[in-house]
Amino acid sequence: MITTNIDSVPGKRIAEHFGIVQGSTVRARHVGADFVAGLKNVVGGELKGYTLLLERARKEALERMIAQAQQLGANAIINVRFATAAITQGAAELMTYGTAVRVE
Amino acid sequence: MQQLIDLLYFVVFVAVTYSVGTIVERSHYRKIEAEEKDYLNLPAVSSKEIENKDQIIAAEMVSGSVVISLDYFKRILAGLRKILGGRIKSYETLLDRGRREAILRMKKQARQIGADLILNMRFETSAIGQVTQRKNSIGCFEVLAYGTAVKLRK
Numbered sequence: 001m002i003t004t005n006i007d008s009v010p011g012k013r014i015a016e017h018f019g020i021v022q023g024s025t026v027r028a029r030h031v032g033a034d035f036v037a038g039l040k041n042v043v044g045g046e047l048k049g050y051t052l053l054l055e056r057a058r059k060e061a062l063e064r065m066i067a068q069a070q071q072l073g074a075n076a077i078i079n080v081r082f083a084t085a086a087i088t089q090g091a092a093e094l095m096t097y098g099t100a101v102r103v104e
Numbered sequence: 105m106q107q108l109i110d111l112l113y114f115v116v117f118v119a120v121t122y123s124v125g126t127i128v129e130r131s132h133y134r135k136i137e138a139e140e141k142d143y144l145n146l147p148a149v150s151s152k153e154i155e156n157k158d159q160i161i162a163a164e165m166v167s168g169s170v171v172i173s174l175d176y177f178k179r180i181l182a183g184l185r186k187i188l189g190g191r192i193k194s195y196e197t198l199l200d201r202g203r204r205e206a207i208l209r210m211k212k213q214a215r216q217i218g219a220d221l222i223l224n225m226r227f228e229t230s231a232i233g234q235v236t237q238r239k240n241s242i243g244c245f246e247v248l249a250y251g252t253a254v255k256l257r258k
Contacts, residue, residue: 003165004252006152006224010160037173037244044125044175044198045132046205047244050232051171054246058167080165082248084230092232 125175168209
């Protein structure tokens with residue numbers, strides 16, 4: 001599966017469009033990571049626990065999107081976008097969407 | 105007397121967080137500047153297409169993210185600033201640091217796959233863990249940079 005966030009897959013021709021595919025995941029903060037982050041928050045700087053948490057969550061959202069595209073019979077996803085929304089206190093939704101296509 | 109001691113504790117706490125926060129920020133900037141020089145041969149552009157389009161032989165998405173927060177002292181300062189309005193410099197440098205770090209992480213990933221250029225780079229910024237009307241909420245930002253890394257025919 002090729003994913004790009006430009007309008008085409010370079011060097012390949014788009015043969016078929018399958019429309020929008022998306023993947024999302026909602027994550028709550030971990031109590032342990034939260035505690036460390038709270039301490040780190042006093043002096044500022046990077047909160048590694050959160051960075052890791054979000055990275056992993058985003059990867060999962062991507063995998064879900066790819067799975068959906070595979071079901072449709074696509075072999076590439078173009079114009080991929082990421083979006084993040086804080087939905088409730090301490091939870092965030094990470095979502096990714098793009099256009100599933102078949103390229104040759 | 106007790107109040108005086110409390111005040112003293114507070115002042116010491118603020119002073120410590122300020123100095124540690126400043127040291128952290130300076131060393132971070134030094135690290136960013138050194139790494140940026142290292143990645144000069146791998147530019148990231150925000151346009152979707154390049155002139156020599158037929159030279160592209162492979163494309164893959166890359167991304168880099170960072171969660172970053174302010175120190176306690178600067179947060180108080182920013183809170184005071186909000187009353188008067190105007191530039192909040194401490195947040196400006198925070199976001200600047202975050203963005204540059206995110207770009208560097210994205211480029212690191214791109215270099216691992218042997219890319220020559222990153223096309224259509226986008227930023228996504230979100231305030232996570234920020235709860236209004238709660239003093240002890242964790243005010244931090246996540247900055248995500250993503251784009252399409254491409255390999256060019258030599």
